[in-house]
Amino acid sequence: MKIYQSTDQSNQLNKIISRSNLPTEQVEKVVKEIIQDVKENGDLAVSNYTKKFDGTELMNFEVSEEEFEQAFQETNQNVIDALLVAKENIERFHIKQKLTGYKIEETDQFIQQIVRPIQTVGLYIPGGKAAYPSTVLMNAIPAIIAGVKDVIMITPPNKEGKINNSLLVAAKISGVNRVFKVGGAQGVAALAYGTSQIPKVDKIVGPGNMYVATAKRLVSGIVGIDMIAGPTEVVIVADETANPRFIAADLMAQAEHDEMASSVVLTNSLSLAEQIQSEISMLIDEQPKKVIIEKAFDQYGAIILTDKMDDAIEIVNKMAPEHVEVMTENPIEMAEKITNAGAIFIGEYTPESVGDYYAGTNHTLPTSGTARFASSLSVLDFLKKTSVVYFSKQSLSKAKETIETLANEEGLYAHARSVSIRFEEGN
Amino acid sequence: MKIYQSTDQSNQLNKIISRSNLPTEQVEKVVKEIIQDVKENGDLAVSNYTKKFDGTELMNFEVSEEEFEQAFQETNQNVIDALLVAKENIERFHIKQKLTGYKIEETDQFIQQIVRPIQTVGLYIPGGKAAYPSTVLMNAIPAIIAGVKDVIMITPPNKEGKINNSLLVAAKISGVNRVFKVGGAQGVAALAYGTSQIPKVDKIVGPGNMYVATAKRLVSGIVGIDMIAGPTEVVIVADETANPRFIAADLMAQAEHDEMASSVVLTNSLSLAEQIQSEISMLIDEQPKKVIIEKAFDQYGAIILTDKMDDAIEIVNKMAPEHVEVMTENPIEMAEKITNAGAIFIGEYTPESVGDYYAGTNHTLPTSGTARFASSLSVLDFLKKTSVVYFSKQSLSKAKETIETLANEEGLYAHARSVSIRFEEGN
Numbered sequence: 001m002k003i004y005q006s007t008d009q010s011n012q013l014n015k016i017i018s019r020s021n022l023p024t025e026q027v028e029k030v031v032k033e034i035i036q037d038v039k040e041n042g043d044l045a046v047s048n049y050t051k052k053f054d055g056t057e058l059m060n061f062e063v064s065e066e067e068f069e070q071a072f073q074e075t076n077q078n079v080i081d082a083l084l085v086a087k088e089n090i091e092r093f094h095i096k097q098k099l100t101g102y103k104i105e106e107t108d109q110f111i112q113q114i115v116r117p118i119q120t121v122g123l124y125i126p127g128g129k130a131a132y133p134s135t136v137l138m139n140a141i142p143a144i145i146a147g148v149k150d151v152i153m154i155t156p157p158n159k160e161g162k163i164n165n166s167l168l169v170a171a172k173i174s175g176v177n178r179v180f181k182v183g184g185a186q187g188v189a190a191l192a193y194g195t196s197q198i199p200k201v202d203k204i205v206g207p208g209n210m211y212v213a214t215a216k217r218l219v220s221g222i223v224g225i226d227m228i229a230g231p232t233e234v235v236i237v238a239d240e241t242a243n244p245r246f247i248a249a250d251l252m253a254q255a256e257h258d259e260m261a262s263s264v265v266l267t268n269s270l271s272l273a274e275q276i277q278s279e280i281s282m283l284i285d286e287q288p289k290k291v292i293i294e295k296a297f298d299q300y301g302a303i304i305l306t307d308k309m310d311d312a313i314e315i316v317n318k319m320a321p322e323h324v325e326v327m328t329e330n331p332i333e334m335a336e337k338i339t340n341a342g343a344i345f346i347g348e349y350t351p352e353s354v355g356d357y358y359a360g361t362n363h364t365l366p367t368s369g370t371a372r373f374a375s376s377l378s379v380l381d382f383l384k385k386t387s388v389v390y391f392s393k394q395s396l397s398k399a400k401e402t403i404e405t406l407a408n409e410e411g412l413y414a415h416a417r418s419v420s421i422r423f424e425e426g427n
Numbered sequence: 428m429k430i431y432q433s434t435d436q437s438n439q440l441n442k443i444i445s446r447s448n449l450p451t452e453q454v455e456k457v458v459k460e461i462i463q464d465v466k467e468n469g470d471l472a473v474s475n476y477t478k479k480f481d482g483t484e485l486m487n488f489e490v491s492e493e494e495f496e497q498a499f500q501e502t503n504q505n506v507i508d509a510l511l512v513a514k515e516n517i518e519r520f521h522i523k524q525k526l527t528g529y530k531i532e533e534t535d536q537f538i539q540q541i542v543r544p545i546q547t548v549g550l551y552i553p554g555g556k557a558a559y560p561s562t563v564l565m566n567a568i569p570a571i572i573a574g575v576k577d578v579i580m581i582t583p584p585n586k587e588g589k590i591n592n593s594l595l596v597a598a599k600i601s602g603v604n605r606v607f608k609v610g611g612a613q614g615v616a617a618l619a620y621g622t623s624q625i626p627k628v629d630k631i632v633g634p635g636n637m638y639v640a641t642a643k644r645l646v647s648g649i650v651g652i653d654m655i656a657g658p659t660e661v662v663i664v665a666d667e668t669a670n671p672r673f674i675a676a677d678l679m680a681q682a683e684h685d686e687m688a689s690s691v692v693l694t695n696s697l698s699l700a701e702q703i704q705s706e707i708s709m710l711i712d713e714q715p716k717k718v719i720i721e722k723a724f725d726q727y728g729a730i731i732l733t734d735k736m737d738d739a740i741e742i743v744n745k746m747a748p749e750h751v752e753v754m755t756e757n758p759i760e761m762a763e764k765i766t767n768a769g770a771i772f773i774g775e776y777t778p779e780s781v782g783d784y785y786a787g788t789n790h791t792l793p794t795s796g797t798a799r800f801a802s803s804l805s806v807l808d809f810l811k812k813t814s815v816v817y818f819s820k821q822s823l824s825k826a827k828e829t830i831e832t833l834a835n836e837e838g839l840y841a842h843a844r845s846v847s848i849r850f851e852e853g854n
Contacts, residue, residue: 076836078828078832079832079833079836081832082828082829082832082833082836083833085829086829086833092531093531093538093540096529096531096540097540102523104519104520104523104787111520111786111787111788113520113523113524113788116766118799118800119766119767119799129838130837130838131837132837133833133836133837134833134837166836202799202800203799203800221655221795221797223799223800224797224799224800224801228648245848246845246848246849249841249844249845249848249849250845252841252844252845253839253841253842253844253845255841256839256840256841256842257839283844283848286844287840287841287844288840289840289841293841331817332817335815338813339543339546339813340546341813342813342814343813343814343815343816344813344814344815344816345815345816345817346815346816346817347817347818347819348820348849349818349819349820349822349823349849350816350817350818350823351823351845351846351849352845353830353834353842353843353845353846354816354818354823354826354830354846355814355816356830356833356834356842357826357829357830357833357834357842358826358829358830359538359816359818359826360531360538361538361540361814361816362814365814368648370648370651371811371813372545372546372629372630372651372811373545373629373630373650373651373811374651374811375811375812375813376812376814378812380807384798384799384800384801384802385802385803385805386765386766386768386769386770386771386798386802387769387770387771387782387788387789387792387803388762388770388771388773389770389771389772389773389777389781389782389786389788390758390759390772390773390774390777391774391776391777391781391786392774392776393775393776395776396776396777396778396781399781399784399785399786401505401509402509402512402513402784402785403780403781403783403784403785405505405506405508405509406506406509406510406513406560406561406783406784407780407783407784409506409509409560409593410557410558410559410560410561411556411557412680412683412684412780413683413714413715413716414676414679414680414682414683414714414716414720415680415683415780415783415784416780417676417679417680417710417713417714418673418676418677418679418680418778418779418780419778419780419781421672421673421676421710422673422676422775422776422778
């Protein structure tokens with residue numbers, strides 16, 4: 001991994017610091033056709049695309065009770081136990097995100113905000129090589145806590161028409177109502193428009209490849225969607241007190257996800273930077289995903305040297321990364337200066353994997369600099385609010401002048417009239 | 428306005444009930460070019476488009492202190508007073524939406540959610556014929572309450588290079604920091620990428636025409652955006668106890684906004700339906716915006732007859748309209764059955780204009796059926812959350828097995844390794 005000066009103006013460093021996540025137009029045409037086909041031809045279209053993309057012929061998409069039972073039987077008990085531990089921790093953190101409404105009452109009038117769960121939610125869960133049961137927990141549990149009645153999950157089948165066992169176990173453990181063997185843009189389209197077999201949902205959440213992301217973007221408005229996630233990223237803020245071996249391990253953990261993953265260190269210590277490089281060379285050969293890691297380091301890896309640690313913080317806030325790890329002398333104080341980040345992991349013994357699997361915080365986080373304005377998935381993403389207003393005749397009479405003045409100022413005469421008409425004689 | 432049976436399967440009624448708000452592709456090409464031009468050429472491009480679309484040549488876009496002072500001098504005191512009343516009510520309702528973080532602490536570990544305001548927000552406020560100072564209040568005040576430091580407003584100038592006085596007054600009253608005379612897709616692009624004069628923001632909110640909406644959609648991801656609003660709509664749920672004259676007035680108030688606005692009545696009373704028709708014919712000639720109202724009624728107006736009032740509620744929940752008015756015998760009870768709506772106005776004396784100008788609830792509401800999953804603009808739209816995790820060595824040792832089990836199950840060996848390495852001898 002290359003060392004850069006923070007003042008470096010090269011394109012390569014700029015590409016790493018200013019990640020952005022703009023939709024690719026190349027796949028848009030393909031995805032539009034798929035969506036249209038599913039909208040028009042329903043399950044038949046879904047079946048055709050499943051054959052084409054997943055290599056299996058399915059007539060019935062829904063996972064049966066027998067399949068769930070078999071999944072539990074075929075899953076190691078220690079995996080089930082670990083999922084149960086993770087579930088409990090996720091619940092403990094997310095339960096505090098519940099939102100309640102409020103009502104401001106006066107004589108003869110009230111204004112109110114009612115909070116309700118979204119009725120039906122679809123979870124998109126990737127399958128195949130990247131089957132992550134933890135993703136099921138992270139997406140389903142906040143929905144369940146919000147009170148969503150119907151939590152539908154879709155995930156692509158393998159060539160045998162099966163779903164990864166641990167995904168089914170995680171779905172059952174989380175409280176997902178129904179699981180369907182369908183993935184890709186066709187799955188997103190089925191959730192957005194509904195088919196005979198697959199219910200139409202109100203919102204779709206969950207990660208996916210660029211076809212899935214593009215499909216979500218295109219059906220957004222027809223249904224709600226969560227954020228469009230880009231490739232994952234970590235920035236490690238470290239000073240000379242940090243352990244270079246731990247940092248090297250954490251950089252590799254990030255990079256193994258994806259050749260597009262970004263692993264960055266910000267430090268004021270050249271000596272640490274060089275030690276990290278040497279630890280990487282010592283550790284990389286033991287990695288099963290060495291090829292991916294090296295490619296990711298090449299493309300989106302950097303050790304950036306700053307004059308002072310405050311400069312490092314400034315760069316972090318500009319980057320607004322998905323994950324930040326802070327390994328400095330006073331990591332808690334240092335972390336308080338970070339205003340733009342999806343999640344922050346403090347100290348030598350909080351590698352990011354604590355957040356992925358154990359701590360209880362959500363690992364669905366804003367990427368590509370969107371932490372400037374976006375947040376991790378939460379219970380709020382599964383709630384909606386309705387405003388309620390009640391005025392009596394007396395209340396309206398007090399409000400009359402203000403309403404008429406503003407409506408007339410805006411040239412909306414019928415708005416003013418809708419008030420005045422209520423005070424005409426005979427009404 | 429035509430009367431339909433709720434069982435009617437006609438295309439016309441279906442068009443009215445199933446409004447959707449899909450982006451038009453026709454304008455996308457134009458808007459993409461504008462965005463690219465502003466991104467590359469900054470203020471020069473903005474200036475050229477302002478000349479082209481707004482018919483005025485501007486070198487400096489920012490509104491000066493003198494212009495603000497003049498706006499106050501030239502605005503009627505009763506308008507200023509009305510805006511101040513509205514502001515106070517909006518603050519009173521929105522202050523309750525503030526969100527605080529939380530921290531769950533145990534020995535040697537904590538998990539935390541920190542809530543912070545978004546740093547810089549851009550408000551897009553339409554100008555020209557539709558200059559609505561109330562829209563400034565509704566967009567700016569939640570941002571100010573959230574604690575956003577820099578609230579930037581843009582709005583298109585008129586041919587004399589001026590901004591409507593009441594918009595400037597509303598901006599000053601709300602606490603907007605800076606106002607720029609720029610509109611359209613070029614304004615959105617300037618906020619998304621920044622120019623020499625116009626600051627880059629983190630999120631853009633506010634309504635606009637299809638060019639503005641398309642531009643917002645295209646820069647979404649680079650910056651955050653609020654919902655893309657479609658044409659406005661009201662559904663009035665009424666039984667035979669309702670006053671047909673009030674209903675006629677409220678339908679017209681909705682329709683005067685826009686030829687695309689939708690005004691719908693759901694009732695079980697044919698006699699009420701017919702009286703509404705006759706009240707409309709009596710009242711419509713006094714309307715300055717008669718032509719718009721008639722066109723809107725023609726295209727998206729309907730009185731729909733249901734067997735029972737419960738059927739009416741079912742249709743409302745399917746439509747998920749922006750505004751619902753309930754004028755029935757027990758309107759509060761009836762309103763409780765409505766689960767999908769942006770805002771609900773209860774009883775004979777709560778016309779929707781109470782919510783637009785006075786009550787304090789937000790009038791930026793989800794349209795086109797999106798109330799199934801979206802909500803009115805609120806303080807939450809200007810806040811973001813960061814998760815923080817701290818584990819000590821001891822805490823991590825307890826978590827170790829769970830993390831390793833799940834990471835290995837997911838094939839993410841470097842994730843497991845990032846934990847195990849911390850417990851190797853010598854570390």
